Amino acid sequence: MDINIYDLYNKMEQDSIMLSFKGNVTSELLTSILQIMESKMEKLNEPNRIKKKVYNILVEALQNLYHHLDKQPDSAPQGHNTVIFMIGKTSEAYSIFTGNYIANVNAVKLRSRLEKINSLEPEELKAYYKEVLNNGMMSDKGGGGLGMIDIARKSGQRLDFDFQKVDEEFSFYSLNINIPQ
Amino acid sequence: MENLVIEGSPKTPTIKFSPEEGKLLIQGRSIPENSIDFYKPLVDSLEEYTGNVKDTTSVDIVLEYFNTSSSKCILDVFKKLEKINEAGGGVTINWHYEEDDEDMLEAGEDYQAIINIPFKMVEIEEED
Numbered sequence A: 001m002d003i004n005i006y007d008l009y010n011k012m013e014q015d016s017i018m019l020s021f022k023g024n025v026t027s028e029l030l031t032s033i034l035q036i037m038e039s040k041m042e043k044l045n046e047p048n049r050i051k052k053k054v055y056n057i058l059v060e061a062l063q064n065l066y067h068h069l070d071k072q073p074d075s076a077p078q079g080h081n082t083v084i085f086m087i088g089k090t091s092e093a094y095s096i097f098t099g100n101y102i103a104n105v106n107a108v109k110l111r112s113r114l115e116k117i118n119s120l121e122p123e124e125l126k127a128y129y130k131e132v133l134n135n136g137m138m139s140d141k142g143g144g145g146l147g148m149i150d151i152a153r154k155s156g157q158r159l160d161f162d163f164q165k166v167d168e169e170f171s172f173y174s175l176n177i178n179i180p181q
Numbered sequence B: 001m002e003n004l005v006i007e008g009s010p011k012t013p014t015i016k017f018s019p020e021e022g023k024l025l026i027q028g029r030s031i032p033e034n035s036i037d038f039y040k041p042l043v044d045s046l047e048e049y050t051g052n053v054k055d056t057t058s059v060d061i062v063l064e065y066f067n068t069s070s071s072k073c074i075l076d077v078f079k080k081l082e083k084i085n086e087a088g089g090g091v092t093i094n095w096h097y098e099e100d101d102e103d104m105l106e107a108g109e110d111y112q113a114i115i116n117i118p119f120k121m122v123e124i125e126e127e128d
Helices: A005-014 A027-043 A048-071 A104-118 A122-133 A147-155 B035-050 B068-089 B102-114
Strands: A017-023 A083-089 A093-103 A160-165 A170-180 B004-006 B014-018 B023-030 B057-066 B091-098 B119-124
Touching: A005 A017, A017 A027, A027 A048, A048 A083, A048 A093, A048 A147, A048 A170, A048 B057, A048 B102, A093 A104, A104 A147, A104 A160, A104 A170, A122 A147, A122 B068, A122 B102, A147 A170, A147 B068, B004 B035, B014 B035, B023 B035, B023 B068, B035 B068, B057 B068, B057 B102, B068 B091, B068 B102, B091 B102, B102 B119
Parallel strands: B023 B057, B057 B091, B091 B119
Antiparallel strands: A017 A083, A083 A093, A093 A170, A160 A170, B004 B014, B014 B023
């Protein structure tokens, strides 16, 4: 393995990354990450409004990664269960980056949902949230398709996503959430 | 009916339901990965209460954070409260939000638009 950890560190420093993780996501990990981010924002004296927005969006983004593992087909290679996420902060905005493998069949559905969300204006997004909230459909964990709508609403930004095709069965899905200060 | 008390945790809120007093409190954070299991005891208790309501039922929702996994469960709780209200339970919902937390106020307004029970938006002043 030929990795220069100092180069990697400098790259992250330049990109204003506060925290990064690659590996398997567990409930305990999410609890720790949320606690770390909460205390970091506390130390930075962020306004309550920003702290809450970032925390809320982080919960949704990380829980998406967590639940995503349930949806992996059995044929998925072991490594496809690992995910990556990074949290960055500049003077203008917080950024949350997530990445995970996704089966191509699911990628098609996800892409169309994300495109629909991006096509809506704030008032339409609010109406859509209420419609999905009230449609009676619930996944066995709760949610049922509200997470991405909530992220788009709270960040007030279009969702910036990408699907990179890896092979015939899988793509790598990346999401970059920007939360203006 | 017995009281229902669930102590809060870093990811789940405190729940206190007193059928004798007609009072329900949900307070804290509701961000579990799986919220259906967490809310089931409350939904079941409210179901039982529907058959034996008090004249007034006062509900306080004092949430600091909640995730979308909880939001459908909270709607289920409100739908049970709607039934309780129809059964003569005189339900009022006090939705508390911190003064600069527009997202939490808006979340309360979303529920208010869906649920046919009087909502009162209560602003909590910031401590610091």
